[in-house]
Amino acid sequence: MARKPNSHPDVLVSINPATLEPLGEVRLASAEEVRQAVRDAEAAFPAWAALGVEGRAKYLLRARDYILEHVDDICDLISKENGKPRLEALSAEVFLITDLITYYAKRAKEVLAERPIPLHNPLIRTMKSSKIVHEPLGVVSVVSPWNYPFSIPMSGIVFALLAGNTVVFKPASDTALIGLKIDEVLRKGGGVPDGVFRTLIASGRAMGTALFEPPVRKVVFTGSTDVGKKIQEVAARHLVPTVMELGGKDPMIVCEDADVDFASSGAVWGAFMNCGQVCSSVERVYVARALYDRFVALCVEKTGRLRLGQDVDHDVDIGPMANEEQLATMEAHVQDALAKGARVLAGGKRPPGLRGYFYEPTILVDVNHTMRIMTEETFGPALPIMPFDSEDEAVRLANDSIFGLTASVWTSNRERGEALARRIQAGTVTVNDHAYTYGICETPWQGMKESGIGRSHSDEGLLEMVFPKHINLDHSLPFLKRRMWWFPYSREAYEVQKMAVRAFVSLRNVPRFLVSVATRGDYRRTLY
Numbered sequence: 357m358a359r360k361p362n363s364h365p366d367v368l369v370s371i372n373p374a375t376l377e378p379l380g381e382v383r384l385a386s387a388e389e390v391r392q393a394v395r396d397a398e399a400a401f402p403a404w405a406a407l408g409v410e411g412r413a414k415y416l417l418r419a420r421d422y423i424l425e426h427v428d429d430i431c432d433l434i435s436k437e438n439g440k441p442r443l444e445a446l447s448a449e450v451f452l453i454t455d456l457i458t459y460y461a462k463r464a465k466e467v468l469a470e471r472p473i474p475l476h477n478p479l480i481r482t483m484k485s486s487k488i489v490h491e492p493l494g495v496v497s498v499v500s501p502w503n504y505p506f507s508i509p510m511s512g513i514v515f516a517l518l519a520g521n522t523v524v525f526k527p528a529s530d531t532a533l534i535g536l537k538i539d540e541v542l543r544k545g546g547g548v549p550d551g552v553f554r555t556l557i558a559s560g561r562a563m564g565t566a567l568f569e570p571p572v573r574k575v576v577f578t579g580s581t582d583v584g585k586k587i588q589e590v591a592a593r594h595l596v597p598t599v600m601e602l603g604g605k606d607p608m609i610v611c612e613d614a615d616v617d618f619a620s621s622g623a624v625w626g627a628f629m630n631c632g633q634v635c636s637s638v639e640r641v642y643v644a645r646a647l648y649d650r651f652v653a654l655c656v657e658k659t660g661r662l663r664l665g666q667d668v669d670h671d672v673d674i675g676p677m678a679n680e681e682q683l684a685t686m687e688a689h690v691q692d693a694l695a696k697g698a699r700v701l702a703g704g705k706r707p708p709g710l711r712g713y714f715y716e717p718t719i720l721v722d723v724n725h726t727m728r729i730m731t732e733e734t735f736g737p738a739l740p741i742m743p744f745d746s747e748d749e750a751v752r753l754a755n756d757s758i759f760g761l762t763a764s765v766w767t768s769n770r771e772r773g774e775a776l777a778r779r780i781q782a783g784t785v786t787v788n789d790h791a792y793t794y795g796i797c798e799t800p801w802q803g804m805k806e807s808g809i810g811r812s813h814s815d816e817g818l819l820e821m822v823f824p825k826h827i828n829l830d831h832s833l834p835f836l837k838r839r840m841w842w843f844p845y846s847r848e849a850y851e852v853q854k855m856a857v858r859a860f861v862s863l864r865n866v867p868r869f870l871v872s873v874a875t876r877g878d879y880r881r882t883l884y
């Protein structure tokens with residue numbers, strides 16, 4: 357981890373990745389404090405759940421207003437501790453959350469409302485009815501990464517709280533101060549009661565397993581696939597369900613009918629926003645051979661215009677990487693590609709004169725799938741570009757990955773775009789754009805293959821935070837006091853049920869079945 361604890365083992369020093377200057381110190385929670393937070397959250401659960409969705413929404417709307425009042429401070433802090441320019445902090449972190457709270461504070465009531473289950477069997481539905489009631493789960497743990505340190509945890513926390521759960525939150529150590537800002541937003545700004553929400557700054561390895569075991573009822577983890585698998589193993593031992601939002605290696609396919617100027621701008625933004633440290637950034641591009649040279653030339657030209665540095669005066673496009681480890685992975689992937697025959701057409705090194713974790717936006721060509729930069733998650737400012745000769749080849753290359761988070765297809769023909777989108781193994785495929793749907797709170801965010809399990813955002817993401825309990829009611833008493841499936845069993849009951857089985861298979865048999873049952877005269881005794 358880049359932000360090493362200083363000489364005191366319980367204190368973490370947060371630093372600015374652009375300048376390497378310290379920003380503040382935070383005390384690390386012990387494993388016992390983590391366990392206590394979970395116990396407190398369990399104790400706070402019944403009262404919070406009893407508030408109802410509208411009662412809980414009021415707290416979140418107050419938190420939203422607090423965010424709006426302090427928007428500049430929040431964007432400043434995100435930029436300083438995480439490195440991204442303030443415009444990205446505003447659009448991809450703050451706006452997303454204020455919008456999500458505004459939309460779901462209203463919509464949650466409808467999504468979480470109980471819903472009747474229409475029963476199709478005429479014998480059952482005359483005496484029974486069924487419904488689903490959405491019950492909060494209890495304690496939910498939210499463990500999040502540093503790359504979107506405000507919007508990623510907040511979206512999980514907001515959904516969990518709105519649905520009636522209490523939350524224990526562990527932010528990434530690299531963005532501990534932003535984690536504490538979230539605590540301030542919810543507890544001071546929103547007035548969320550103590551115990552209902554608790555933030556713990558803790559080292560992932562040292563904090564123990566309390567966030568992944570009962571009484572925690574759901575784990576919402578966002579981070580790398582490797583750590584996600586470890587957490588999944590612990591949770592699985594206790595059958596604690598998880599939402600896992602994990603790594604990606606997102607492909608971009610540029611068809612020969614694409615607008616090459618538009619697509620190259622999309623590729624440069626998709627690969628280099630947040631310095632490429634985006635789970636859904638463009639990590640590999642496949643371009644129809646007819647467009648390849650022009651596309652590469654435009655990407656190189658546009659990349660050359662990007663401004664690197666610390667955002668002091670809103671005149672920077674790309675900030676530093678978040679930590680030394682991430683920088684080392686970026687360098688290792690570029691070196692591996694070069695050793696296997698790739699060529700660098702832009703970037704490919706740390707920029708001279710900048711002290712922090714900077715790396716130049718890098719374009720690579722002559723790449724192939726023997727290279728780490730085409731198969732492993734780089735999570736840095738790399739744009740490797742490869743030509744293809746047929747759509748089948750493009751789809752095969754796009755799907756040649758253990759990951760399946762998002763992907764994009766670029767074409768001037770919408771039907772073609774949709775047909776290709778259906779063939780790509782990814783949780784989201786966008787046509788003529790990339791990754792931006794994270795900002796649309798009503799669409800699902802989800803990974804296929806090793807990119808994750810479950811979903812966040814959207815109605816489906818909200819439903820991850822509740823248990824769909826089934827309640828079945830009886831309407832037959834006091835008229836019918838037996839059930840055809842109860843004791844005693846008899847040949848007669850067997851024959852009647854056999855007729856019923858046949859009748860239900862074919863609706864045409866229903867009248868015959870009813871007549872045969874009715875003519876027995878004693879069908880009530882037999883059935884009930």
Ligand code: NAD
Nearest residue numbers: 500501502527528529560561579580583601602603604635
């Ligand atoms: P990470 O897996 O190293 O850490 C994520 C969180 O887990 C942090 O809070 C960390 O402190 C904690 N952690 C680490 N080891 C732990 C352990 N042994 N036990 C418990 N907790 C532990 O990921 P990162 O480096 O912070 O973030 C980058 C990764 O996150 C990338 O792989 C990226 O693709 C992924 N990510 C995915 C999404 C998505 O929506 N799919 C979004 C953002 C980031």
